[in-house]
Amino acid sequence: MFGTVVVGVGTAGRVRIRDLLSPLPSSAAEKMTIKGFVSRRPLEEQQGVKQIALEEALGSEDIQVAIVCTENMSHEEYIRKFLEAGKHVCVEYPMSLSYAAAKELWELAEQKGKVLHEEHIELLTADYKQLKKDVAGKSLQEGTLHFTGGPVPSGFGFMAFSGIARLTWLVDLFGELTVTSGSMVEDREKQYMKMTAQFLTQEQRQLTWIEERGPGLGRMKNINFRFDSCTMDRLPEAPREPVGLFMQDLNLFGQKLLGQVPPEQLQAERRRVLHCLQLADRIQQLCQSPAHSGV
Ligand SMILES: NC(=O)C1=CN([C@@H]2O[C@H](COP(=O)(O)OP(=O)(O)OC[C@H]3O[C@@H](n4cnc5c(N)ncnc54)[C@H](OP(=O)(O)O)[C@@H]3O)[C@@H](O)[C@H]2O)C=CC1
Numbered sequence: 001m002f003g004t005v006v007v008g009v010g011t012a013g014r015v016r017i018r019d020l021l022s023p024l025p026s027s028a029a030e031k032m033t034i035k036g037f038v039s040r041r042p043l044e045e046q047q048g049v050k051q052i053a054l055e056e057a058l059g060s061e062d063i064q065v066a067i068v069c070t071e072n073m074s075h076e077e078y079i080r081k082f083l084e085a086g087k088h089v090c091v092e093y094p095m096s097l098s099y100a101a102a103k104e105l106w107e108l109a110e111q112k113g114k115v116l117h118e119e120h121i122e123l124l125t126a127d128y129k130q131l132k133k134d135v136a137g138k139s140l141q142e143g144t145l146h147f148t149g150g151p152v153p154s155g156f157g158f159m160a161f162s163g164i165a166r167l168t169w170l171v172d173l174f175g176e177l178t179v180t181s182g183s184m185v186e187d188r189e190k191q192y193m194k195m196t197a198q199f200l201t202q203e204q205r206q207l208t209w210i211e212e213r214g215p216g217l218g219r220m221k222n223i224n225f226r227f228d229s230c231t232m233d234r235l236p237e238a239p240r241e242p243v244g245l246f247m248q249d250l251n252l253f254g255q256k257l258l259g260q261v262p263p264e265q266l267q268a269e270r271r272r273v274l275h276c277l278q279l280a281d282r283i284q285q286l287c288q289s290p291a292h293s294g295v
């Protein structure tokens, strides 16, 4: 069994505690047992689980695994601490707010012989799995993914990182990309932000990613993918699957802990994660260079 701590008790942290308390029967997630949670606030028991001080979690021989669920800005530091203490780490995306940091963290995991796993529930939704099937075999001519949502809370980093799930969709659907432009419009007073990034696929087809956030904007993804044979202008709808998204991710992490995931899959995942963070870095540079600064 792998003694596990959940680090950070917010929306994601609470779901992690719930899933660890009742893992899917006969799945790899059953091999983790929750020993406590870490929080920067003194908290009461959560779902019957007790708080553990960070230093105690790092030093305890009963704990082999940390699941980092804090806001993005703090991920790097927690991952580093737990890896250095010889623990396996699962982190909610994105693992860091720069490509360079992610590369270092992965090197550290390798050096320590520990699993480093970045959660990507956006790839696990039934709708996305259907979309991926629908796109398979078609030849893209041009496409747009436009996300809207409420204002980004502080501590979640630049939009290309807090929105890495959208970028990950594009890369998972259409392969590795090259950034051709990045720009930003921002009205701080109104808490409004809009980032537009453009890419070329390896086949030199143009993709546009728009991430737009502000008060009153609902969480939504609009697509427009033009293929040689047809155009897709809405996401497919597929029936919800019985296993929750974070639980599916926990099973995948559990399989990694048990050495059940083939090395080629681990390599491909690592490559995709690093590629997406590298694209996010580049978009940030372009958006923040003087020639592109917004309103
Ligand atoms: N929510 C979701 O559906 C998804 C989230 N994620 C990722 O999970 C991570 C965390 O996101 P999420 O859980 O939504 O973020 P939250 O804002 O809910 O929580 C982030 C952190 O803030 C602290 N916190 C939570 N509530 C309070 C409060 N009332 N007062 C003060 N501090 C508080 C907690 O840390 P502490 O206990 O140390 O104070 C918590 O870990 C991010 O990396 C995100 O990208 C990924 C996929 C889906």
Ligand SMILES: C=CC1=C(C)/C(=C/c2[nH]c(/C=C3N=C(/C=C4\NC(=O)C(C)=C4C=C)C(C)=C\3CCC(=O)O)c(CCC(=O)O)c2C)NC1=O
Pocket: 011, 121, 122, 125, 162, 163, 164, 165, 166, 219, 245
């Ligand atoms: C209702 C308020 C609500 C909040 C505060 C919320 C926060 C939230 N949802 C996220 C992703 C996500 N959130 C969900 C799904 C959910 N997440 C949920 O909290 C709920 C109730 C669902 C319901 C289906 C999915 C599937 C993702 C993956 C990212 C994506 O597909 O874009 C993320 C990670 C950053 C991001 O990708 O934007 C945050 C911070 N999601 C919400 O829906």
